[in-house]
Amino acid sequence: MQSEPILELDGVYTDIGQYHILRGVDLHVPRSTVTMLLGRNGVGKTTTLRSIIGHWRARQGFIRYDGMDITKMPTAEIARAGIGYVPEQMGVFADLTVEENMRLAAVSGPINSARLDWIFSVFPALKTFWFAPAGNLSGGQKQMLSIARAMIEERKLYLIDEPTKGLAPAIVSTMARALADLKRQGAAILLVEQNFAVAKALGDFADVMDDGHVIWSGAMSRLSESDELQQKLMGLSLAGN
Amino acid sequence: MTAAPEHTPTMVRRSVSELIVPFTPFCLVIFLICAGYLAIGIPSSWMTLTLSGLAMGMMYFIMSTGLTLVFGLMDVINFGHGAFVSLGAFVGVTVLLQLGAFSESPVLWQNIAAVLLSICAAMAVCAAVGWGFERLIVRPVYGSHLNQILVTMGGLIVAEQLIIVFWGPEEIYFSRPEMLKGSTEILGATVEKFRVLVVSLGLAIFAIMRWVLRRTKIGLIVRAGVEDREMVMALGYRLRLVFVAVFIAGSALAGFGGAVWGMYQEVITAHMGNQALILIFIVVIIGGLGSVEGCFIGALMVGLMQNYVAFLAPKFALLSNIGLMVAILMWRPMGMIPVVKAK
Numbered sequence: 001m002q003s004e005p006i007l008e009l010d011g012v013y014t015d016i017g018q019y020h021i022l023r024g025v026d027l028h029v030p031r032s033t034v035t036m037l038l039g040r041n042g043v044g045k046t047t048t049l050r051s052i053i054g055h056w057r058a059r060q061g062f063i064r065y066d067g068m069d070i071t072k073m074p075t076a077e078i079a080r081a082g083i084g085y086v087p088e089q090m091g092v093f094a095d096l097t098v099e100e101n102m103r104l105a106a107v108s109g110p111i112n113s114a115r116l117d118w119i120f121s122v123f124p125a126l127k128t129f130w131f132a133p134a135g136n137l138s139g140g141q142k143q144m145l146s147i148a149r150a151m152i153e154e155r156k157l158y159l160i161d162e163p164t165k166g167l168a169p170a171i172v173s174t175m176a177r178a179l180a181d182l183k184r185q186g187a188a189i190l191l192v193e194q195n196f197a198v199a200k201a202l203g204d205f206a207d208v209m210d211d212g213h214v215i216w217s218g219a220m221s222r223l224s225e226s227d228e229l230q231q232k233l234m235g236l237s238l239a240g241n
Numbered sequence: 242m243t244a245a246p247e248h249t250p251t252m253v254r255r256s257v258s259e260l261i262v263p264f265t266p267f268c269l270v271i272f273l274i275c276a277g278y279l280a281i282g283i284p285s286s287w288m289t290l291t292l293s294g295l296a297m298g299m300m301y302f303i304m305s306t307g308l309t310l311v312f313g314l315m316d317v318i319n320f321g322h323g324a325f326v327s328l329g330a331f332v333g334v335t336v337l338l339q340l341g342a343f344s345e346s347p348v349l350w351q352n353i354a355a356v357l358l359s360i361c362a363a364m365a366v367c368a369a370v371g372w373g374f375e376r377l378i379v380r381p382v383y384g385s386h387l388n389q390i391l392v393t394m395g396g397l398i399v400a401e402q403l404i405i406v407f408w409g410p411e412e413i414y415f416s417r418p419e420m421l422k423g424s425t426e427i428l429g430a431t432v433e434k435f436r437v438l439v440v441s442l443g444l445a446i447f448a449i450m451r452w453v454l455r456r457t458k459i460g461l462i463v464r465a466g467v468e469d470r471e472m473v474m475a476l477g478y479r480l481r482l483v484f485v486a487v488f489i490a491g492s493a494l495a496g497f498g499g500a501v502w503g504m505y506q507e508v509i510t511a512h513m514g515n516q517a518l519i520l521i522f523i524v525v526i527i528g529g530l531g532s533v534e535g536c537f538i539g540a541l542m543v544g545l546m547q548n549y550v551a552f553l554a555p556k557f558a559l560l561s562n563i564g565l566m567v568a569i570l571m572w573r574p575m576g577m578i579p580v581v582k583a584k
Contacts (some may be wrong), residue, residue, distance in 0.1 A: 053475055062398040081478035093470035095580055097492045104461045149476070 006031045006157050006188045007052070010059035014044075015052045021047045023212035024061065027190075029157065033188045034202045036220055039209035040234060045192045046088055048209070049159045052190075053085045054078045066156060078106065081152065085149030088161040088192075092142045092149075094135030098126055101134050105149035112152075119148045122178045140171035147178055158182060158189045164198055176201060191209065200224045208233045266538045266577040273542055277549040288430030290548045296363060296436035298544025300505065304498030304517060305490025306450060306536050313467040313531020313580055315484050317379055318386055321393040322521065324400030324501065325367045325375075326493035326514030331408050333363035333500025333510050344418040352418035356438065356504065363500035364493040371492025375485055397515060404511040412510045439501055446494070450533050463487060467531035467580045474543025523544040523562050527569045529576025538577055539569075 007029040013050045014022040022044050037045050050056045052063055054075035062070045062196055072077050079085065093101050102111060121128040123144040124129060130136060134145055143163055150158055160179070164172040176198050183202070193199045199206070203220030216223075216233050261268075274291055281287040308322045311419045336359040337344055343355035378396045382388040417420065454460035466473045466480055474480050495514075502517065505508040524543055528535030543562050550561035569577060 055475070056470055074473040074479065075471075076477050076479040087472070087475070091469055091475070093468050093472070095468055096461065096465060100461055100464075103458075104465055104473075105476055145528055166437045 004031075005029055006066055007190065008062075008064040009052070010062040010064070012048070012051060012058045012063060014047055014058050014131040016047070016056060019196070021212055022051060022058070025051075025209070025213050025215055027207055028217070029188050029190050030205065031156075031188050032183070032186045033204040034183050034191055036199045036203035036206040037190060037192045037209065038199065038206055038223075038234065043209045044212045045209055046161055046165050048190065049085070049087075049161050049190070052159055052196075053083065056086075059121075069126070082156040083154040084158045085152050086146050086158070088165070090142050090146040092131065092145050094136045096134055097131050098134055098137070098145055099130050101145055101149055102126075102152055105152045108153060110111060115152060118181075119151055122151075122181060123148050140167045143167060143171070143175065146176075147175065150187075151178070151182065154185075155187055158187055160189060160190075161192045162194060163191070164193065164195045172198065190205065196224075210234075251307045255564060266535065269577070270538055270541050270545070272544050273549075277545065280549065280553055285429050285431075286552070288408065288428055288431065291545065292427065292432045292440075293436055294545035295541060296433075296439045296544070297547060298541035299440050300498060300502050300544055301520055301524050302443055302537050303365060303446055303501060303538055304495055305521045305528075306446070306533055307432060307494035307532060308331060309525045309528060309533065309536045310463065310467075310487050310520055311491045314387075314463055314487050315379075315383070315431070316470075316471075317383070317488075318389045318391075319379065319393045319491075320390060320518065321374060321378065321396040321400065322491070322495050323514030323516075323518035324397045325492045326499035326517055326521075327401060327509075327511055328514075329363035329367050329496025329499030330503030330513055331404055331413075331499075331511075332366045332496065333359040334413060334503050336362040337418070338415060342428075347419055349420040352420045353370075353438070355418050356421070359504070360442075360497055360500045363496040367496025367499075368489045368493040371489045372485065374557035375488040376490065377494060379488065386429055397518075401511045410511075412508050414508050417504055417507060420557035439505065442501065446497070447533070447537050449575055456535060458488075459483070464580070482484065520562065523566050526576055527566055528574075529579035531580035532576070532578040535576055535578030535580075 005028040007027070009025050009027040012022050012025040013020065014224070024099075025048055027037075037048065039045055046079070047056060051058050052065075052070075054070070054073060055070065058071055061071070062069060065078070065081060065083065070081065089187050093104070096104065102116070106112070123139045125144055126148055129141065135140065137145060142161065147160070147163060150160075161193070163179070167175065172195060179202055183189060189202075191199075200220065206216075206218065206220045206223045207214045208216040208223070211231070216229075277291060278284075281290065302429050304326055308319060311317050311319050311322070322399060337355055340355040340358060343351045346352065378392050379389070382392055417435055421438060424431045424433045425437065426432070427437070456465055460482075462478050462483055466483060470480055496563060499514060502513065520543060524536060524539040527542065528537070528539035542565060546561045546565050547558060551558040574577070
């Protein structure tokens with residue numbers, strides 16, 4: 001019997017002001033897997049991640065993480081329960097140094113040096129610019145810092161919003177390797193990603209959203225192999241993307 | 242484990258101009274002091290005006306620094322800050338008068354102890370009232386600037402009236418502690434002894450705040466929270482508690498400033514905080530919202546400018562700080578050291 005998913009969304013509705021953005025999202029993220037959240041722009045992918053972390057509150061429905069109902073839980077407690085969040089805008093603190101950003105992310109105490117060594121091996125740029133203000137980093141380095149910050153403490157689940165957006169191919173492959181490392185360590189990842197090569201390489205499962213709800217769920221391999229399915233769900237062939 | 246990627250970066254040496262830019266605001270204070278020297282021409286007068294300007298600046302800094310953090314971190318426009326300045330002055334002076342044996346003694350350490358005890362009492366009372374003010378008045382209006390302005394102004398008026406109820410409507414005149422009266426000579430300039438104490442206290446506050454903000458975890462959380470509150474919460478910090486702590490600290494610092502300001506003027510009124518509020522806002526805006534360093538520089542510039550212009554062209558003294566603010570905002574629209582970016 002398959003174990004209980006690490007994250008479950010059950011009929012989640014979220015409004016932003018007068019706009020109904022999520023209209024009954026049902027989503028399951030199995031443990032130790034990468035689940036891709038796909039769909040065109042504006043269908044509610046970012047809102048789904050923000051509703052999970054508690055930045056926006058679900059008006060209706062349930063969000064369960066590791067057996068706990070986190071629908072109404074404060075953001076800080078959701079994060080402390082073991083969810084790492086990397087927003088689309090990266091959320092790097094520009095006036096803090098790289099070291100301060102990382103120290104801040106180590107919520108439970110001092111930075112674990114073994115884990116930091118691992119992060120430096122994945123993102124050597126962070127070691128080079130350790131004492132530099134994060135605002136001086138390039139876009140790719142800021143994205144590395146944003147992911148490294150989520151990785152500095154062990155998490156059961158990572159919510160990552162378009163980590164490769166606008167990045168050079170060399171940095172995209174670094175990101176992909178970092179996420180693959182996290183998966184190997186047993187973490188689950190819910191990843192919003194537009195880069196199909198990355199999605200195909202990393203994804204175990206895919207959930208396709210449209211108009212504020214999930215319209216298809218299944219194995220990533222099934223989606224990536226079927227042009228017809230891609231056309232039907234997203235109106236484009238991902239192979240050409 | 243993953244091997245290092247091929248695009249490992251290298252450090253590039255920064256140009257001289259890039260190294261200088263972050264220190265430009267600090268250089269402005271020195272520039273202003275030099276400009277003051279050239280304009281005044283008489284070294285002893287210039288020195289006296291400069292030292293008293295720095296002392297005034299330190300008082301403005303102490304009164305403003307709490308507001309800049311509250312503004313920056315909590316996005317709260319707190320017009321009630323002036324009430325804590327007045328309350329601090331009344332509590333501080335009341336305690337100072339109660340410590341007559343110490344403040345009238347010809348022993349310097351006893352005088353300083355009386356001043357410090359008065360300041361501690363002012364801070365403690367303002368911190369406690371600040372806690373209640375945040376909980377009852379500010380908390381319901383988080384996120385709404387118009388409501389914040391209305392209710393905190395209402396809070397300021399109510400607080401002033403309560404001060405009148407407790408201490409009476411009359412101005413209270415008193416004398417500074419014995420050994421802190423009169424002046425002393427420093428580098429050929431005559432400087433009031435109390436101003437020397439104020440400069441020392443201001444520098445101590447600045448050093449402590451910098452240490453807390455730069456070297457401690459709570460300081461990191463506050464600095465990060467000023468930049469991006471949502472992300473700090475997403476990292477696992479309960480920012481609401483930090484908000485309350487910062488509001489309490491800001492209120493206590495306003496009380497500190499009020500007590501020192503009252504002792505400096507040797508007269509206190511219920512409206513003194515309200516009157517200082519315009520200068521406090523000018524300092525916070527010049528410095529850049531949320532920046533303690535910016536607030537420090539802004540306060541020194543306001544203090545110096547006020548003194549120099551009052552000496553050179555007394556008619557323009559009142560306009561000098563508005564002019565300074567306009568000039569700074571034309572150069573840097575977000576203030577000298579902006580921490581809070583446009584939200």
